[in-house]
Amino acid sequence: xxxxxxxxxxxxxxxRFLEQLAGRGEFEVTTFxxxxxxAYDRVxxxxxxxxxxxxxxxxxxxxxxxxxxxxxxxxDAVLAIDPVRKVLRSARYxxxxxxxxVLATGSxxxxxxxxxxxxxDCFVYRTIExxxxxxxxxxxxxVGVVIGGGLLGLEAxxxxxxxxxxxxxxxxxxxxxxxxxxxxxxxxLKKKIESLGATVHLQKNTREIVGGAERRNRLVFxxxxxxxxxxxxxxxxxxxRDELARGAGLVVGERGGVRIDSHCRTSNPDIYAIGxxxxxxxxxxxxxxxxxxxxxxxxxxxxxEENVRFLGADxxxxxxxxxxxxxxxxxxxxxxxxxASYVYTDEVVxxxxxxxxxxxxxxxxxxxxxxxxxxxxxxxxxxxxxLPEHPEDLILPTRDVTAKKGxxxxxxxxxxxxxxxxxxxxxxxxxxVRAGCTTLGSLKKQTRCxxxxxxxxxxxxxxVDAELKKQGVAVTNHLCEHFPRSRQELFHLxxxxxxxxxxxxxxxxxxxxxxxxxxxAVASILASCWNEMVLKPAHAPLQDTNDHFLANLQxxxxxxxxxxxxxxxxxxxxxxxxxxxxxKYGLYTKITGAQRIDLFxxxxxxxxxxxxxxxxxxxxxxxxYGKALRTVKSCVGSTWCRYGVQxxxxxxxxxxxxxxxxxxxxxxxxxxxxxxxxxxxxxxxxVGVIATEKGWNLYVCGNGGMKPRHADLLARDIDDRxxxxxxxxxxxxxxxxxxxxxxxxxxxxxxxxxxxxxxAELEADMARHVASYECEWKKxxxxxxxxxxxxxFVNSDEPDSGVVFVTERGQPIPA
Amino acid sequence: MRICSFNQILNNSGVAALVGxxxxxxxxxxxxxxxxxNRDPFSGANVLARxxxxxxxxxxxxxxxxxxxxxxxxxVSVPVYRARVEGADIQIL
Numbered sequence: 008x009x010x011x012x013x014x015x016x017x018x019x020x021x022x023r024f025l026e027q028l029a030g031r032g033e034f035e036v037t038t039f040x041x042x043x044x045x046a047y048d049r050v051x052x053x054x055x056x057x058x059x060x061x062x063x064x065x066x067x068x069x070x071x072x073x074x075x076x077x078x079x080x081x082x083d084a085v086l087a088i089d090p091v092r093k094v095l096r097s098a099r100y101x102x103x104x105x106x107x108x109v110l111a112t113g114s115x116x117x118x119x120x121x122x123x124x125x126x127x128d129c130f131v132y133r134t135i136e137x138x139x140x141x142x143x144x145x146x147x148x149x150v151g152v153v154i155g156g157g158l159l160g161l162e163a164x165x166x167x168x169x170x171x172x173x174x175x176x177x178x179x180x181x182x183x184x185x186x187x188x189x190x191x192x193x194x195x196l197k198k199k200i201e202s203l204g205a206t207v208h209l210q211k212n213t214r215e216i217v218g219g220a221e222r223r224n225r226l227v228f229x230x231x232x233x234x235x236x237x238x239x240x241x242x243x244x245x246x247x248r249d250e251l252a253r254g255a256g257l258v259v260g261e262r263g264g265v266r267i268d269s270h271c272r273t274s275n276p277d278i279y280a281i282g283x284x285x286x287x288x289x290x291x292x293x294x295x296x297x298x299x300x301x302x303x304x305x306x307x308x309x310x311x312e313e314n315v316r317f318l319g320a321d322x323x324x325x326x327x328x329x330x331x332x333x334x335x336x337x338x339x340x341x342x343x344x345x346x347a348s349y350v351y352t353d354e355v356v357x358x359x360x361x362x363x364x365x366x367x368x369x370x371x372x373x374x375x376x377x378x379x380x381x382x383x384x385x386x387x388x389x390x391x392x393x394l395p396e397h398p399e400d401l402i403l404p405t406r407d408v409t410a411k412k413g414x415x416x417x418x419x420x421x422x423x424x425x426x427x428x429x430x431x432x433x434x435x436x437x438x439x440v441r442a443g444c445t446t447l448g449s450l451k452k453q454t455r456c457x458x459x460x461x462x463x464x465x466x467x468x469x470x471v472d473a474e475l476k477k478q479g480v481a482v483t484n485h486l487c488e489h490f491p492r493s494r495q496e497l498f499h500l501x502x503x504x505x506x507x508x509x510x511x512x513x514x515x516x517x518x519x520x521x522x523x524x525x526x527x528a529v530a531s532i533l534a535s536c537w538n539e540m541v542l543k544p545a546h547a548p549l550q551d552t553n554d555h556f557l558a559n560l561q562x563x564x565x566x567x568x569x570x571x572x573x574x575x576x577x578x579x580x581x582x583x584x585x586x587x588x589x590x591k592y593g594l595y596t597k598i599t600g601a602q603r604i605d606l607f608x609x610x611x612x613x614x615x616x617x618x619x620x621x622x623x624x625x626x627x628x629x630x631x632y633g634k635a636l637r638t639v640k641s642c643v644g645s646t647w648c649r650y651g652v653q654x655x656x657x658x659x660x661x662x663x664x665x666x667x668x669x670x671x672x673x674x675x676x677x678x679x680x681x682x683x684x685x686x687x688x689x690x691x692x693x694v695g696v697i698a699t700e701k702g703w704n705l706y707v708c709g710n711g712g713m714k715p716r717h718a719d720l721l722a723r724d725i726d727d728r729x730x731x732x733x734x735x736x737x738x739x740x741x742x743x744x745x746x747x748x749x750x751x752x753x754x755x756x757x758x759x760x761x762x763x764x765x766x767a768e769l770e771a772d773m774a775r776h777v778a779s780y781e782c783e784w785k786k787x788x789x790x791x792x793x794x795x796x797x798x799x800f801v802n803s804d805e806p807d808s809g810v811v812f813v814t815e816r817g818q819p820i821p822a
Numbered sequence: 823m824r825i826c827s828f829n830q831i832l833n834n835s836g837v838a839a840l841v842g843x844x845x846x847x848x849x850x851x852x853x854x855x856x857x858x859x860n861r862d863p864f865s866g867a868n869v870l871a872r873x874x875x876x877x878x879x880x881x882x883x884x885x886x887x888x889x890x891x892x893x894x895x896x897x898v899s900v901p902v903y904r905a906r907v908e909g910a911d912i913q914i915l
Contacts, residue, residue, distance in 0.1 A: 520834065520851075521834075522874070523873070523874035523877040523882070523884075526874060527874075544832055547832055547835065548832050548833065548834045548835035551873075551874060551879065552872075552873075552879040552880075555872050555879065556872070560869070560872075560879055560880065562865055562867065562880065563865075563866070563867050564865075564867030564868050564869045564880075611872075799838055799868075800837075800838050800839055800840045800845075801825065801826045801830055801831075801837040801838065801839050801848075802825050802826055802839045802840060803839075803840040805840055807845070807868050809845075809861065809866070809867065809868040810868075
């Protein structure tokens with residue numbers, strides 16, 4: 008096939024059409040795009056506010072147009088189409104001829120025609136330019152309001168929140184996300200969004216927008232009430248961009264949209280329409296996945312495939328709105344005849360199943376607060392698979408953490424659509440695995456599965472692993488290609504054979520030279536087992552990034568220094584020294600989350616001098632650079648506090664000094680609280696201690712950071728000695744507990760009841776560690792060959808000219 | 823140009839050197855030495871010599887010692903210099 012194909016619009020769907028057409032024939036393709044930049048990911052638009060750049064969001068790569076020789080005309084809007092002569096006119100070209108024309112003009116935000124809708128600081132939320140305008144206006148605003156409580160409106164509200172505005176959402180209907188949710192789900196979502204600091208106003212019909220008394224604008228509602236805001240964002244739905252089609256005399260729907268047939272052809276057989284501007288079977292599809300399907304159908308039809316058809320699409324959706332998981336699947340409102348439903352809610356999550364009258368098939372579902380069941384439930388609907396005998400089991404919480412509910416991926420039919428954004432089926436994933444794909448990352452590259460919204464990622468990973476297993480490829484836990492062993496096995500081998508160096512370990516149990524995965528891992532194992540100085544010449548080349556210079560590498564190549572402040576208790580004299588050192592070396596100082604002080608901006612060659620001064624004042628390495636014990640945080644405890652029941656500071660200092668320098672597979676954090684008010688946040692730590700009237704409660708395997716986890720109670724009301732003995736025997740973190748067969752009960756049997764009889768041995772190990780501790784920095788400044796590392800150039804004393812600072816709020820920061 | 827003695831670089835590690843005003847990262851792998859630019863093109867920091875051989879310690883991209891090309895993103899590369907062991911010394915040509 009050949010001929011001139013012209014595409015109007017380079018949004019996500021327009022771009023997907025080009026990708027689908029590439030390689031399907033000898034077409035001469037031209038795309039017009041009225042925006043100043045090629046296609047970008049509008050689904051992720053909100054992430055523009057959380058720091059992603061326009062380049063990050065871009066999905067049309069420059070190389071694509073070079074390689075395919077397609078022409079992209081940016082900043083050039085098509086103004087009119089003459090379907091008789093088959094030419095079009097754009098802002099810059101008088102006549103461009105086409106054989107086939109594809110309209111991918113998308114939609115525009117609907118702005119209700121209330122009086123004052125065009126006042127200053129009224130915006131819509133659609134393009135990067137809109138977002139830039141909102142960002143600029145936010146700088147001179149305090150209060151922002153979004154008109155529209157649908158999916159896009161809540162996205163916009165998150166953006167306003169991220170911009171630091173007091174945020175309001177105004178919705179005409181009686182609940183949020185009226186299309187996707189029912190009343191109870193909408194109520195819970197409202198509660199959650201309000202707890203995150205945005206105010207929701209329901210059943211408010213905006214009558215006009217006028218100047219405000221306190222803020223720049225005032226929304227006047229039909230019920231006589233009003234709300235003032237500086238900045239207003241309209242997100243009250245979309246309207247298809249069908250003006251070109253109307254001008255060309257194509258058939259459009261009563262309420263807009265270019266009517267298309269199943270081949271995505273409009274009423275003129277040489278003109279196609281795809282995406283949000285197209286009307287199929289009386290429906291507009293406002294999601295990207297159906298648009299992608301239309302793009303493929305149109306491309307294949309133009310390339311000569313007569314039988315390819317668009318037959319509607321599933322509008323199920325899963326998203327995170329202001330941090331709240333929300334999903335809506337299939338017939339969520341139970342519109343089908345005699346549909347029955349199951350509902351579970353505890354005011355934290357809401358889960359609803361809509362099932363057929365005979366309760367054999369799932370028709371739809373709603374999830375709020377926890378959407379982790381989205382993948383399996385969607386598969387049940389899409390594949391019309393039989394429901395289990397007790398459908399309620401699918402949504403009821405289970406108390407047994409080890410029992411995995413849901414449905415095994417083996418039961419999924421090959422035709423199951425796993426990634427609806429990119430139309431990837433289970434069969435395609437399995438085929439990719441057979442062709443050599445072994446990870447989710449490589450699957451994304453090869454099939455695009457999970458590369459758009461990412462919602463199907465966990466399910467896709469399960470399918471990959473299951474298929475690998477089927478192939479007889481054991482899903483290995485090998486460290487890397489150089490060590491056909493797991494980290495745990497290497498740890499045991501290192502101990503049993505008393506191996507003290509990387510060379511000894513790789514010579515005996517590995518192959519090759521090693522890489523940046525196995526070297527730091529082995530370095531950590533050696534440090535855990537033998538506690539030797541990590542910068543000894545035998546170990547130094549294994550140390551990555553932070554361990555390399557015993558300091559934390561920052562983005563401009565300088566380092567930060569965190570001296571140990573046990574328990575967060577520090578004398579005025581030591582505070583003065585920290586200030587003097589920072590002042591002398593021009594360091595930026597910041598209090599860390601772990602009750603310590605971080606000194607930023609030291610060049611590598613300055614580190615030894617800085618540490619000489621710190622050590623002279625009695626400081627020690629804080630191991631902030633290592634996978635090691637960090638701080639043992641404490642509240643001030645019974646010494647000062649009116650409520651404290653134990654001396655948490657003394658206990659915290661004792662624990663920190665006992666385990667300082669202890670290296671492990673992960674960093675380790677601990678805390679001690681002096682009473683049940685828990686001011687030290689001990690339940691978010693690997694080891695948490697909370698004082699009771701009778702002694703201490705010991706919590707384990709809590710976590711903060713990316714995957715917060717509340718710690719589990721291991722032992723109650725134990726005395727000081729037992730507390731230390733139990734901590735001696737512990738060495739693990741939350742991710743480990745999640746995957747441990749037997750869970751916390753098993754840990755309790757081993758640690759508290761010594762069911763394996765290894766308690767004494769573990770305590771002796773720890774005693775050896777305590778006895779062999781020395782401050783790494785003290786050792787470093789006393790050892791000439793280690794000191795020799797600390798220079799920027801091996802052949803010059805010049806400092807790194809790339810390190811440049813500017814001043815902000817009276818402190819140096821990277822230029 | 824002589825940079826340093828061979829023994830000054832631990833096996834499988836790197837050092838930075840100033841060569842005619844430019845920052846060069848020199849790596850030793852057994853008896854061979856290699857040299858590439860010290861500036862990490864992703865972070866802009868002059869730190870490649872401090873990484874594993876050869877991965878940026880900042881965002882962990884890998885670079886070829888022979889071509890300077892980034893393994894993860896072949897459109898990015900760092901300069902390559904000719905380095906050799908001459909007697910007990912390391913030289914950049």
